[in-house]
Amino acid sequence: MKDSIFQVIENRALTPNIFKMRLCGDVSEVGQPGQFINIKLDGCYLRRPLSVYDADPISVTVIYKVVGRGTEIMSRLKNGTMLSVMTGLGNGFDIMAAGERPLLIGGGAGVPPLYLLAKKLVERCSKVSVVLGFNTITDVFCEEEFKRLGCEVTVTTADGSYGVKGFVTDALPEGYTYFYTCGPEAMLKAVFDSTGTSGQFSFEERMGCGFGACMGCSCKTVSGYKRICKEGPVLKKEEITWEG
Amino acid sequence: MKDSIFQVIENRALTPNIFKMRLCGDVSEVGQPGQFINIKLDGCYLRRPLSVYDADPISVTVIYKVVGRGTEIMSRLKNGTMLSVMTGLGNGFDIMAAGERPLLIGGGAGVPPLYLLAKKLVERCSKVSVVLGFNTITDVFCEEEFKRLGCEVTVTTADGSYGVKGFVTDALPEGYTYFYTCGPEAMLKAVFDSTGTSGQFSFEERMGCGFGACMGCSCKTVSGYKRICKEGPVLKKEEITWEG
Amino acid sequence: MGRLSVRLCGIELDNPVIAASGTFGYGYEFAEFYDINCLGTFSFKGTTGEARFGNPTPRVAECATGMLNAIGLQNPGVEKVVAEELPRLKRCFRKPVMANVSGFSIGDYVYTCSVLDKEEQVGWLEVNISCPNVEGGGMVFGTDPKAASEVVAAVKKAVTKPVIVKLSPNVTDIVSIASACEAAGADGISLINTIPGMRIDLKTKRPVLANRMGGYSGPGVFPIAVRMVYQVASTVNIPVVGMGGVSCAEDVIEMMLAGATAVQVGTANLVDPFACRNIINELPAVMDKYGIDRLEDIIGGAING
Amino acid sequence: MGRLSVRLCGIELDNPVIAASGTFGYGYEFAEFYDINCLGTFSFKGTTGEARFGNPTPRVAECATGMLNAIGLQNPGVEKVVAEELPRLKRCFRKPVMANVSGFSIGDYVYTCSVLDKEEQVGWLEVNISCPNVEGGGMVFGTDPKAASEVVAAVKKAVTKPVIVKLSPNVTDIVSIASACEAAGADGISLINTIPGMRIDLKTKRPVLANRMGGYSGPGVFPIAVRMVYQVASTVNIPVVGMGGVSCAEDVIEMMLAGATAVQVGTANLVDPFACRNIINELPAVMDKYGIDRLEDIIGGAING
Numbered sequence A, B: 001m002k003d004s005i006f007q008v009i010e011n012r013a014l015t016p017n018i019f020k021m022r023l024c025g026d027v028s029e030v031g032q033p034g035q036f037i038n039i040k041l042d043g044c045y046l047r048r049p050l051s052v053y054d055a056d057p058i059s060v061t062v063i064y065k066v067v068g069r070g071t072e073i074m075s076r077l078k079n080g081t082m083l084s085v086m087t088g089l090g091n092g093f094d095i096m097a098a099g100e101r102p103l104l105i106g107g108g109a110g111v112p113p114l115y116l117l118a119k120k121l122v123e124r125c126s127k128v129s130v131v132l133g134f135n136t137i138t139d140v141f142c143e144e145e146f147k148r149l150g151c152e153v154t155v156t157t158a159d160g161s162y163g164v165k166g167f168v169t170d171a172l173p174e175g176y177t178y179f180y181t182c183g184p185e186a187m188l189k190a191v192f193d194s195t196g197t198s199g200q201f202s203f204e205e206r207m208g209c210g211f212g213a214c215m216g217c218s219c220k221t222v223s224g225y226k227r228i229c230k231e232g233p234v235l236k237k238e239e240i241t242w243e244g
Numbered sequence C, D: 001m002g003r004l005s006v007r008l009c010g011i012e013l014d015n016p017v018i019a020a021s022g023t024f025g026y027g028y029e030f031a032e033f034y035d036i037n038c039l040g041t042f043s044f045k046g047t048t049g050e051a052r053f054g055n056p057t058p059r060v061a062e063c064a065t066g067m068l069n070a071i072g073l074q075n076p077g078v079e080k081v082v083a084e085e086l087p088r089l090k091r092c093f094r095k096p097v098m099a100n101v102s103g104f105s106i107g108d109y110v111y112t113c114s115v116l117d118k119e120e121q122v123g124w125l126e127v128n129i130s131c132p133n134v135e136g137g138g139m140v141f142g143t144d145p146k147a148a149s150e151v152v153a154a155v156k157k158a159v160t161k162p163v164i165v166k167l168s169p170n171v172t173d174i175v176s177i178a179s180a181c182e183a184a185g186a187d188g189i190s191l192i193n194t195i196p197g198m199r200i201d202l203k204t205k206r207p208v209l210a211n212r213m214g215g216y217s218g219p220g221v222f223p224i225a226v227r228m229v230y231q232v233a234s235t236v237n238i239p240v241v242g243m244g245g246v247s248c249a250e251d252v253i254e255m256m257l258a259g260a261t262a263v264q265v266g267t268a269n270l271v272d273p274f275a276c277r278n279i280i281n282e283l284p285a286v287m288d289k290y291g292i293d294r295l296e297d298i299i300g301g302a303i304n305g
């Protein structure tokens, strides 16, 4: 965990309401795929948590959907803006469990953390399959990026305007050894019910601090309460109870 | 009264803690000398009232002392900054009462409104005398500006480091027909007691709105309560009671 | 009825936005900025039987998101209000106005209310019970259900127009006060008045306000106000007028979802004289964004359900 | 004693800055950011006799200048705190810690306090009486002087360490509660706890918090907190620990002028984990600016005089 100043060096729209922002600064704590960063914005009291989409030795990149005041402010940030950013938050995905043919399942604003994960997995697995779900064709993003990593990519849209018509669970491939998923809670539940193997789920929860201090993000698991910001956001399938 | 957007086109230090700021915008309501403007600053909930120091067809200039959070923020504003500014506030000085040889008495951050007043008075009076009081030599500002208008200027410093040693009341000239004064309340009281003619006083009061809506700035006068922001900030000597 | 209109105690408002008492004078200062007939209505400066000069200055202090005031109910007294302020107002405002009344005894309230009740321009009486009860030993009327209901019952007997009781938030149990007012015949409840607060000047090391304490208002009180509106609206069966920190169209909608039939905007007017007009103009677009067809439909929408 | 040091119930603090309960966990999350021995001390997460899982999520909501929380006192229970948290804390904090205790009955409070009283690491017991009194029908202990004094008297009988009673601001008359606690033997008063508030999500049209209401904290409550600290410190003769919205060194000084002997910093830690350390580092320069030689000298400086 580290709190330091980052500079916006890229911030542009991928779709009408999905933006990609690259931040330059001390990335020494940006580690595991599935971890997140927490950004302080002028005009918002609490920080905004966003998953790491990609990282390199000088920068970290996030992809975010504009859903409210904070992300709206974010979408208007200009290159050069300095932001206080906390890095190295959360547990992240455990890539050791992947097996030979992992499957990555992302929905909407849940797609971003799967990219850095895929990047790590393609190095160690024989085949990485990715299923990305969106509402409609204009919402689709990142398909090419996953393909360029060498993943086998299936896109679904709820209205059938692009790719397979339906939900991610309508397009799960056969033969995967393990899965990783991130997306809206309804999708996570459907994935939970539709998958045959074990896997890992990345959850979202409203956060006070994002680093384990306030108990704002606690969530029930079979092994007691866990803080989504600290023992999460990634939970193993076996740990999950859906009672809240 | 008008609320509109002004742009900072100059903002520089005259002394270590006195700044001059020129704002470009709609000055159609910037009228009488002694009126004030009310500036909204990012990071301050209430506006900050400042007297008009000077005005021309495209801009208004203020001179302010850094005393707290708002003026501190102000001193760091860069050229080009846009500010919401309310103009045309307060009654201003009545210049018709000046007579042939008016005297202007200013103390510290009370000096600024006397400049636009002097500018108007030199056009209609045979002689305009100005006494400016400061604490010490490094606080002195605007002496040259008044001289350039053709005023007879006396400067006092409390510690004698420049000009006459003492307070403004130790250096009042003879033979003035009327006076105008602005400065700290202790100075105004001393001027009240030391002057032989009638005159006008510009007061300061903490303000909620600055345009007459909240009754935050009411002050007792011999003719009932007056709002410093509306029926003031200028009161005639005859109206003043010092009971608060 | 338009998308924005609501009905408050039998009177239709073109929109739910009401400028709050004490922040809008008797209206005409704002009429210099814009045509105030765009408002739902406004509540005029708290009026008492006798003229009051109020507290010594400083009367206002700044806070991070809001302000303190200790005006002390400065007003010219009800007779001058009727003789001078209302006729002057008539020239710039043609809608029924809300008459805000304060008092220091039950007789006081009854007198002022019955004078204003006769004025054609007055649509509603807003009875502010956050003043100290002089007869009751300085205790504030609005902090005791019994004292509150006595004021309301007495005023109701003396007037014909709807009586909206304005509550102080400085109580342990706002619901018990509101219920007592309802039982005593109140036609509506408005809340919240300001919350007692203090700021200290680090330079002088004394309280900023001459009165030491003052009433806190502005965006900083908004979450408290929403909570109290929700609690009261969940309980009473008379309309609730919500206020406290409202500064934008979204805040108006949040207050209405919490149960407010109409929403007052106070301190925001002092910082931006166009605040109410801007909020009214922004409402339709914000309603569209959140899929709201008519404002009346969302009143209390966040309660149960 | 240094410029910054103060004495709280007989224990010297290097500086008056105390991280507030519920915002600093059991300390070690912050020890990952900096050496927490720079603090005056901290008050650990509200601890109860039994483990508690707290409320469903969402448990937090954002406000313009602050937040709501409805954590619901999640904690592992006093036995685990003693067995696991305190030993772990010992490795990163060598000062006496403030033990924050909650309960739902008098017996509850007495049990938890007497267990913690025996722990060498514990310097003070901070008894939070803002919880519902299960025996007393759900009424909150801290809103009734009688219930408050019963808790205090019972706890005092059972412990040897100083008892600081933490008050809820959600009362009509904070002074009467504080005085009752003093009379019952409290060694200090701390205030304010959070203020009940609510936010509503315009998209879902439901309260943001699963629990609907939550406690409001952060800079928006500061003027209310300063007022209450001033009122209580003007009345009681035991030290007052002030808190509510403190975010910078100036706020600490304002609280102390209002009468606080020490000052807690809560929500600010959540937004900036370095908040307490930064405030402590800034204090000397801010003291110089306002001509303050030693912090102890300014306690209650704005009261009377």
Ligand SMILES: Cc1cc2nc3c(=O)[nH]c(=O)nc-3n(C[C@H](O)[C@H](O)[C@H](O)COP(=O)(O)OP(=O)(O)OC[C@H]3O[C@@H](n4cnc5c(N)ncnc54)[C@H](O)[C@@H]3O)c2cc1C
Residues within 6 Å of the ligand: A036, A046, A047, A048, A049, A050, A051, A052, A062, A063, A064, A065, A066, A067, A068, A069, A070, A071, A072, A109, A110, A112, A113, A203, A204, A205, A206, A207, A233, D061, D062
């Ligand atoms: C661990 C984690 C990783 C995330 N990664 C991403 C990502 O990579 N891309 C992306 O688009 N979104 C991501 N989110 C969701 C993102 O944090 C929210 O969309 C964002 O905070 C909304 O802020 P806002 O001000 O626009 O919305 P508002 O609704 O105005 O925000 C109000 C408050 O609610 C909180 N909030 C609102 N929605 C959410 C949410 N879904 N999850 C958590 N807090 C929320 C905000 O942080 C803020 O405190 C992630 C959330 C978590 C917890």
Ligand SMILES: Cc1cc2nc3c(=O)[nH]c(=O)nc-3n(C[C@H](O)[C@H](O)[C@H](O)COP(=O)(O)OP(=O)(O)OC[C@H]3O[C@@H](n4cnc5c(N)ncnc54)[C@H](O)[C@@H]3O)c2cc1C
Residues within 6 Å of the ligand: B036, B046, B047, B048, B049, B050, B051, B052, B062, B063, B064, B065, B066, B067, B068, B069, B070, B071, B072, B109, B110, B112, B113, B203, B204, B205, B206, B207, B233, C061, C062
């Ligand atoms: C009509 C009028 C004209 C003025 N003209 C000038 C001028 O030309 N040059 C100049 O240097 N100063 C002038 N002042 C004083 C100036 O408004 C204050 O110095 C300034 O508001 C301080 O703001 P701050 O945030 O730096 O101080 P803070 O103390 O942090 O401000 C806190 C609050 O107190 C108010 N406040 C503090 N001091 C004063 C004061 N003396 N008068 C009124 N409100 C105050 C602030 O506006 C703010 O609301 C004038 C004041 C008035 C009322």
Ligand SMILES: Cc1cc2nc3c(=O)[nH]c(=O)nc-3n(C[C@H](O)[C@H](O)[C@H](O)COP(=O)(O)O)c2cc1C
Residues within 6 Å of the ligand: B208, B214, C020, C021, C022, C023, C045, C046, C047, C069, C071, C073, C100, C128, C166, C192, C193, C194, C216, C217, C218, C219, C221, C243, C244, C245, C246, C264, C265, C266, C267, C268
């Ligand atoms: C300067 C000022 C004066 C006020 N005077 C009155 C008053 O006379 N009568 C009254 O009922 N409320 C009065 N109030 C309270 C407001 O009407 C309103 O209830 C409160 O400020 C909360 O709303 P806001 O946060 O939008 O300002 C006053 C508020 C302010 C700021």
Ligand SMILES: Cc1cc2nc3c(=O)[nH]c(=O)nc-3n(C[C@H](O)[C@H](O)[C@H](O)COP(=O)(O)O)c2cc1C
Residues within 6 Å of the ligand: A208, A214, D020, D021, D022, D023, D045, D046, D047, D069, D071, D073, D100, D128, D166, D192, D193, D194, D216, D217, D218, D219, D221, D243, D244, D245, D246, D264, D265, D266, D267, D268
């Ligand atoms: C997330 C959170 C959890 C809290 N938990 C506790 C608690 O367990 N016990 C307690 O006495 N106070 C608790 N509080 C209240 C704080 O200790 C403090 O009294 C209050 O937040 C006001 O201070 P602040 O504005 O600096 O946060 C909590 C506050 C927050 C924000």
Ligand code: FES
Residues within 6 Å of the ligand: A206, A207, A208, A209, A210, A211, A212, A213, A214, A215, A216, A217, A218, A227, A228, A229, A230
């Ligand atoms: S958000 Fe504070 S503990 Fe997780």
Ligand code: FES
Residues within 6 Å of the ligand: B206, B207, B208, B209, B210, B211, B212, B213, B214, B215, B216, B217, B218, B227, B228, B229, B230
């Ligand atoms: S400052 Fe509001 S009336 Fe003068």
